[in-house]
Amino acid sequence: MENTKILIVDDEKSIVKMLETVLKKEGFQKIHTAYTANEALQCIEENEVDIILLDVMLPDQSGFDLCPKIREKTDAYILFLTARVSDLDVLTGFAIGGDDYITKPFNPLEIAARIKARLRRRSQPSGGTIFKKEDKARYDFGHFVLDEEAGELLVKGKLIPCPAQVFLLLQYFCKHPNIVFSKTQLLEAVWGFDSFVDDNTVTVHIRRIRERIEEDPSRPCYLQTVRGLGYKLVKEREN
Numbered sequence: 239m240e241n242t243k244i245l246i247v248d249d250e251k252s253i254v255k256m257l258e259t260v261l262k263k264e265g266f267q268k269i270h271t272a273y274t275a276n277e278a279l280q281c282i283e284e285n286e287v288d289i290i291l292l293d294v295m296l297p298d299q300s301g302f303d304l305c306p307k308i309r310e311k312t313d314a315y316i317l318f319l320t321a322r323v324s325d326l327d328v329l330t331g332f333a334i335g336g337d338d339y340i341t342k343p344f345n346p347l348e349i350a351a352r353i354k355a356r357l358r359r360r361s362q363p364s365g366g367t368i369f370k371k372e373d374k375a376r377y378d379f380g381h382f383v384l385d386e387e388a389g390e391l392l393v394k395g396k397l398i399p400c401p402a403q404v405f406l407l408l409q410y411f412c413k414h415p416n417i418v419f420s421k422t423q424l425l426e427a428v429w430g431f432d433s434f435v436d437d438n439t440v441t442v443h444i445r446r447i448r449e450r451i452e453e454d455p456s457r458p459c460y461l462q463t464v465r466g467l468g469y470k471l472v473k474e475r476e477n
Contacts, residue, residue, distance in 0.1 A: 242357060243268045243286060247278040247301070248293035248319060257291065260346035266353070273297075275304040279311070287314045289353055292336070294320040302334060309335040313401050315356055317349070332442035337403045377412035379460060379473065382451045384412050393451055403428070404446045411447075411461065411471035420468040444469060 244266055248254050254271050261269060270285055272278040275298045281287070290308065294301040301318060308316065318339040332339075338356075340349060377384045383392040386409060391400040400408070407428050411419075419427070421440040429439070448455040461471050 240265060240267050242266055242288050242353070243270070244289045244291065244353070245270045245272065245278065245281055245285075245287045245314075246291045247272045247275075247296070247304075248291070249273050249295070249297050250293075253293075253319075257346050257349065261350055261353075264347075264350040264354075266350075275299045275301075275307075278304060279307060282308060282311050282314075287312065289356070290314050290316045291349065292316055292318050294318055305335045309399065309401065313399070313405075315402060317352065319344070332439060333445070335401055337401065377409075379412075379451075379471075381453070381460070384408060391450060398450050400450060401446075404443055404450070407440075407443050408447050408451070408471075411469075415471050415473040418464045418467045418470045423468070 244261060246254050246257050246269065248257075251273065254273070258269050258271060270281050270287065272281050275296050278290075278292075282290075290312075292301045292305065292308075296304065301320070305316060305318075308314070315338070316336045318336050319342060320339055321342045338352060340352070375386055377386075381394065384390075384405075385392070389405065391398045391405065391408065407424065410424070410428050424440050444461065445455070448458050448461055451460055452458045459472075461469060463469055
């Protein structure tokens with residue numbers, strides 16, 4: 239944990255100070271702070287970060303506007319801090335590149351717990367999301383290739399940016415082609431039993447995968463919906 243680099247982006251200095259204090263007490267020592275979107279982008283350009291706590295309401299632009307710009311520079315895990323609680327706002331956050339969200343007011347210990355849960359799923363074999371080095375493979379579906387060892391997604395030979403959670407979900411499908419999984423099964427396998435997200439998260443991440451690997455995301459050939467059951471990744475395209 240002491241090597242995990244965290245960036246806190248919030249214009250409320252009291253919240254930034256509270257989060258920084260609690261996170262350091264929980265063992266996170268490498269913490270950067272930013273109070274505006276411009277400061278956040280500058281920090282990301284100058285420093286490597288693993289986790290970004292991103293406020294939605296910033297003085298120079300919204301966190302929703304900032305998130306795609308962050309995604310151009312890093313695949314760091316983004317957790318939105320927001321007072322917006324509508325389903326549309328939550329789904330918007332996921333759709334533009336966010337990985338998780340928490341609503342204000344919040345307990346800073348919950349944020350620490352979410353970060354620790356995220357790190358556990360990255361460092362330990364759990365639910366099929368993390369694999370030993372010798373098990374890493376290169377999955378070739380013709381139109382696209384997922385390379386576990388390199389952590390890369392290639393579509394028609396072109397490297398496609400892929401946030402961590404999107405990559406992990408696609409990786410899980412690649413390891414289990416032609417098998418139908420329900421949303422609940424995918425949540426347990428990819429996000430883990432201690433996840434704080436719901437099945438809408440799966441829906442959004444399925445769409446994000448399709449936007450990357452499908453020629454026509456609205457008419458998917460590879461990652462298909464099986465009505466009433468869930469989703470499957472077909473090894474050979476079905477016309």
